[in-house]
Amino acid sequence: METLSNGTTASPTATATVVSSATVTAPSSKLTQLAESLKLEHQFLRVPFEHYKKTIRANHRIVEKEMSAVISSVAEAADGDLSREDAVQHLNSLVSRLQGLKRKLEEGSRTEHLQAQRCRARLDHLESADTESLSEWNNTRLTRILVDYMLRLSYYDTAIKLAESCNIQDLVDVDVFHEAKKVIDALQNKEVAPALVWCADNKSRLKKSKSKFEFQLRLQEFIELLAFKSSTECATYKVLFETKQWDYLVDQFKQEFCRLYGMTLEPLLNIYLQAGLSALKTPFCYEDDCTKEDPLSQESFRNLALQLPFSKQHHSKLVCYITKELMDTENPPLVLPNGYVYSTKALEEMAAKNNGKITCPRTGSVYNYSAVVKAYIS
Amino acid sequence: MELNTIKDAFDRVAKKQKLSTSKSQEVIDQVGHEIEQALANIQSIHDSASPVDQKSILAELKTKLNMVGPHNQLEGSQKELSINLSKFPKVLDKFFNPDISKAYRNVDFDPHIVNQIIASHFYREGLFDIADCLINEAGEPELISLKSHFVEMHRILEAMRTRNLEPALNWASTNREQLKQIGSNLELKLHRLQFVEILQKRGRADALNYARTYLAPFASLHMDEIQKLMGCLLWAGKLDRSPYTELMAPSHWEKLAEELTRHLCTFLGQSYESPLSVAVAAGVEGLPTLLKLANVMAAKKQEWQAMKQLPVPVDLGKEFQFHSIFVCPVSRDQGSEENPPMLLPCGHVLCKQSITKLSKNNTRAFKCPYCPLDASVSQCRQLYF
Ligand SMILES: [Zn+2]
Numbered sequence: 001m002e003t004l005s006n007g008t009t010a011s012p013t014a015t016a017t018v019v020s021s022a023t024v025t026a027p028s029s030k031l032t033q034l035a036e037s038l039k040l041e042h043q044f045l046r047v048p049f050e051h052y053k054k055t056i057r058a059n060h061r062i063v064e065k066e067m068s069a070v071i072s073s074v075a076e077a078a079d080g081d082l083s084r085e086d087a088v089q090h091l092n093s094l095v096s097r098l099q100g101l102k103r104k105l106e107e108g109s110r111t112e113h114l115q116a117q118r119c120r121a122r123l124d125h126l127e128s129a130d131t132e133s134l135s136e137w138n139n140t141r142l143t144r145i146l147v148d149y150m151l152r153l154s155y156y157d158t159a160i161k162l163a164e165s166c167n168i169q170d171l172v173d174v175d176v177f178h179e180a181k182k183v184i185d186a187l188q189n190k191e192v193a194p195a196l197v198w199c200a201d202n203k204s205r206l207k208k209s210k211s212k213f214e215f216q217l218r219l220q221e222f223i224e225l226l227a228f229k230s231s232t233e234c235a236t237y238k239v240l241f242e243t244k245q246w247d248y249l250v251d252q253f254k255q256e257f258c259r260l261y262g263m264t265l266e267p268l269l270n271i272y273l274q275a276g277l278s279a280l281k282t283p284f285c286y287e288d289d290c291t292k293e294d295p296l297s298q299e300s301f302r303n304l305a306l307q308l309p310f311s312k313q314h315h316s317k318l319v320c321y322i323t324k325e326l327m328d329t330e331n332p333p334l335v336l337p338n339g340y341v342y343s344t345k346a347l348e349e350m351a352a353k354n355n356g357k358i359t360c361p362r363t364g365s366v367y368n369y370s371a372v373v374k375a376y377i378s
Numbered sequence: 379m380e381l382n383t384i385k386d387a388f389d390r391v392a393k394k395q396k397l398s399t400s401k402s403q404e405v406i407d408q409v410g411h412e413i414e415q416a417l418a419n420i421q422s423i424h425d426s427a428s429p430v431d432q433k434s435i436l437a438e439l440k441t442k443l444n445m446v447g448p449h450n451q452l453e454g455s456q457k458e459l460s461i462n463l464s465k466f467p468k469v470l471d472k473f474f475n476p477d478i479s480k481a482y483r484n485v486d487f488d489p490h491i492v493n494q495i496i497a498s499h500f501y502r503e504g505l506f507d508i509a510d511c512l513i514n515e516a517g518e519p520e521l522i523s524l525k526s527h528f529v530e531m532h533r534i535l536e537a538m539r540t541r542n543l544e545p546a547l548n549w550a551s552t553n554r555e556q557l558k559q560i561g562s563n564l565e566l567k568l569h570r571l572q573f574v575e576i577l578q579k580r581g582r583a584d585a586l587n588y589a590r591t592y593l594a595p596f597a598s599l600h601m602d603e604i605q606k607l608m609g610c611l612l613w614a615g616k617l618d619r620s621p622y623t624e625l626m627a628p629s630h631w632e633k634l635a636e637e638l639t640r641h642l643c644t645f646l647g648q649s650y651e652s653p654l655s656v657a658v659a660a661g662v663e664g665l666p667t668l669l670k671l672a673n674v675m676a677a678k679k680q681e682w683q684a685m686k687q688l689p690v691p692v693d694l695g696k697e698f699q700f701h702s703i704f705v706c707p708v709s710r711d712q713g714s715e716e717n718p719p720m721l722l723p724c725g726h727v728l729c730k731q732s733i734t735k736l737s738k739n740n741t742r743a744f745k746c747p748y749c750p751l752d753a754s755v756s757q758c759r760q761l762y763f
Contacts, residue, residue: 033695036666042474045384046467053463056395060456063402067448070409074443078436084420087432091417098410102403109399116392123388127381142658146496153489155515161508262467264479269658270487271479275668276661279692283714284701292644294700295653300491300498307485310687313712318702318763326696333763335721340762341702362762375761376725378707378748 030131038126044144045122046262047173052115059108066101070094121170140168147172149269152254154184173261180257187250190224192217195253205260213256220249277305291324316377322346322361327377334372338365347372380473387462387469394459401455405448412442480676481668483683490518497521499654504532531642538635543572546638553645564641566596566603567634573607574617574625582614656698664692702763708732708747720758724751733758 077090129137143166150159151173163172179198186194199206199214206213223245258265277296285296285305295301318327320343327333327343335341340360350358351369358367416439420432470476493516500509501524513521534545550557550565557564569592577585589607597604606622613620643650671690675682704713706729713719717731726748728736733755736744743754 033663037662039473039475040478040662040665042470042476042478045470045474049388049466049470056398056459056463060398060402060452063406064449064452067405067409067452070413071443071448074413074436075440078433078440082432082436084423084432087420087436088417091413091420094413095410095417098406098413102406102410105399105402105406112395112399116388116395119388120385123381123385138659138662139655141662142655145658149492149496150512153516155512158508158512158515161511162505165505165508264477266479266482268478269492271482272658272661272665273487273492274482274485274661275665276657276659276663278668278688279660279664279694280657280698280700282701282703284703291700292647292649293651293656295649295657297649298653300495301653301657303491304487304495308483309685312688312691313703313705314691314710316703316705316707317699318704319699321702321763326699327702335759335761339721339759373721374725375721375727376748377704377727 030134034129034131034134038129041126043263043268044126044171045119047176048115048118048122050261051173051176052112052119055108055112055115059105059112062104062108063101066097070097118170125171140166140171143168144171145268145272147174149267151177152267154181156181176261180254183253184250187246187253190246192221195249202260206256209256209259211256213252216249216252220245273304274308277301278308279311281305281308281310283310293324318377320346322350333375333377335375336360336365336367337371338363341375384469384473387466391459391462391466394455394462398455398459402452405446405451408446409443409448412439412446475666475669478665478669481665481672481682489516493518494521494524495654498524499652501525501528502648502652504528504536506532527646527648531639531646534642535635535639538631538638541575541631543568543575547572549642556645557641562641563600564637566593566600567637569593569596570603570607570625571630571634574610577610577614578617578626582611585614586611660694660698663694663698667692704729704761704763706732708736719761719763721761722746722751722753723757724749724753727761730760
């Protein structure tokens with residue numbers, strides 16, 4: 001608690017709430033744990049909904065625009081002096097324009113329907129999570145998290161393959177990122193046009209979030225223009241800065257894009273890995289005899305965890321060296337005369353197999369089972 | 379989780395969307411109808427010399443369209459839809475954690491390392507195509523070296539899924555000595571499975587032959603087991619009605635596949651569970667607590683970014699308990715090399731520093747704070763978990 005109590009701003013009562021709620025969730029049933037984990041799925045529902053909303057708005061704009069065009073076209077004709085033939089031709093063209101609009105509307109409503117179905121599929125998927133079949137559901141969650149990572153790093157083929165192999169296309173946002181791909185590809189080819197179109201499409205939302213992205217695009221366009229038709233000096237400048245500058249624009253775009261769809265700015269994988277590695281990180285993970293089952297026994301995970309905090313324990317948690325099982329009141333720890341501690345289960349089994357003799361696996365010393373004593377850990 | 383509330387909110391959106399679409403269709407039809415009507419009227423004029431007529435028809439059309447008021451009609455349905463569209467995200471915000479990156483520390487993960495972890499995960503899961511695809515797309519050709527480990531493993535397991543034990547048996551016989559060292563009788567278990575399979579599919583003579591060749595070497599150490607299997611021979615063709623019917627259970631295959639996988643992983647120097655799955659699962663379990671903590675600490679963002687240890691415990695299930703952690707019940711300090719756990723004569727365990735304090739710097743006997751039995755420092759023994 002040192003970190004919190006030293007501070008001046010965080011109130012001690014608030015801290016106490018966290019501690020007590022954390023302790024309350026400790027022995028919590030699998031059910032409450034599942035409910036807690038489902039609350040993390042905001043983005044899972046938000047993204048397809050934003051997509052749906054966007055389609056609805058776009059379709060509506062088309063209808064509105066076409067409608068006013070038709071109405072004002074009639075008004076114009078009424079105010080003008082058309083011959084009978086011209087009037088017929090004019091009205092005919094309006095009729096076919098309306099037919100075209102109707103087709104578009106039908107097409108648009110099919111897309112809307114599909115996207116609504118996707119939203120429902122996700123709600124159903126969340127509902128399907130129950131403690132009985134959790135391991136399969138958890139595997140799907142990991143796959144979803146990995147697809148999200150692939151999409152954010154623009155590994156589209158891998159993302160699509162992975163989603164297909166697990167048959168979870170409705171549960172991942174490949175379609176949404178398809179829109180991003182066009183812009184990113186263009187930016188990587190040093191073209192700003194598709195990004196500017198994207199900005200225009202999302203003008204009001206970008207304005208609301210006070211985005212500077214469009215300005216940065218215009219600026220880049222301007223720099224390009226300068227470098228293109230001017231001296232070598234400028235060209236050198238361009239070469240020096242441009243690669244970085246374009247990468248920067250891609251990053252900016254990705255951030256704006258994620259914000260617009262209600263996604264976290266970081267890949268989900270990074271968020272979960274950070275939380276997991278912090279919760280797992282103990283000084284023992286870095287010892288040579290760290291078990292392989294601990295992800296932090298691996299260099300790669302250790303490296304990622306380097307800048308993360310260690311976990312904290314309020315109570316002892318002892319794991320039997322032999323069976324790797326928890327030593328608790330049901331399987332209490334026993335102490336050999338040399339001070340090494342093993343679980344009751346492990347030593348009982350060993351004694352039964354070897355006529356009551358115990359061999360300490362770490363020192364090789366041999367004792368009688370009668371020589372062990374119980375340790376009380378509170 | 380109030381999923382039904384969320385579903386209802388979504389259904390309202392979808393309903394309004396449908397209404398809005400049919401409204402649009404209706405308005406288009408209305409306008410289209412009026413225009414077609416006007417068109418027919420113009421075409422039915424016989425006296426083509428009079429321009430007044432089409433002009434008045436067009437004027438009438440204009441008035442009619444104004445009466446239809448397509449804009450107002452569209453706006454009305456759109457407004458209702460809009461209200462529901464902006465309501466739904468609020469429902470989501472209420473039931474879900476709107477920002478799970480709140481507990482995120484701003485450190486950059488090296489994408490090469492993350493890619494390596496993912497590729498390795500795909501290989502161990504047998505998703506070779508996908509791993510290759512990732513390596514290709516991410517431009518990390520050197521990661522292909524992770525593949526070789528798992529190719530053989532999946533070949534063996536894949537064959538076993540089609541009830542072909544050949545590769546598994548080969549592996550077990552190649553690694554016979556090492557398996558023996560860790561006290562595993564995997565090879566015998568594989569042969570037993572093969573024997574039962576042969577007895578069922580090819581009959582008594584083949585099974586007997588198999589037993590002579592492959593089971594005989596195990597006879598000295600596992601007499602009971604071998605005798606039982608010989609007993610099966612009498613029941614060839616009707617094993618399902620024999621006292622040995624249990625030997626046919628498909629669960630034997632699953633269990634042995636799992637045991638074999640464990641051994642394969644161990645011998646490859648790999649964990650049994652995918653480390654990526656473990657770390658992410660721990661994250662899912664731990665994140666809710668971390669988010670609560672981050673909310674409390676919101677005013678101290680810098681501290682959050684810099685702390686060396688989490689200020690509260692994040693309790694994970696026992697499947698994530700890889701190390702023995704001793705916390706002294708008196709000082710709440712975590713045991714370490716400098717401050718190890720000590721066993722008191724009464725059986726209670728305290729850390730060394732607590733004992734030093736209780737004994738006034740190791741100068742006198744003290745009472746155990748838990749059972750109040752007397753103890754002296756010399757009676758306390760260091761423990762190794
Ligand atoms: Zn005591």
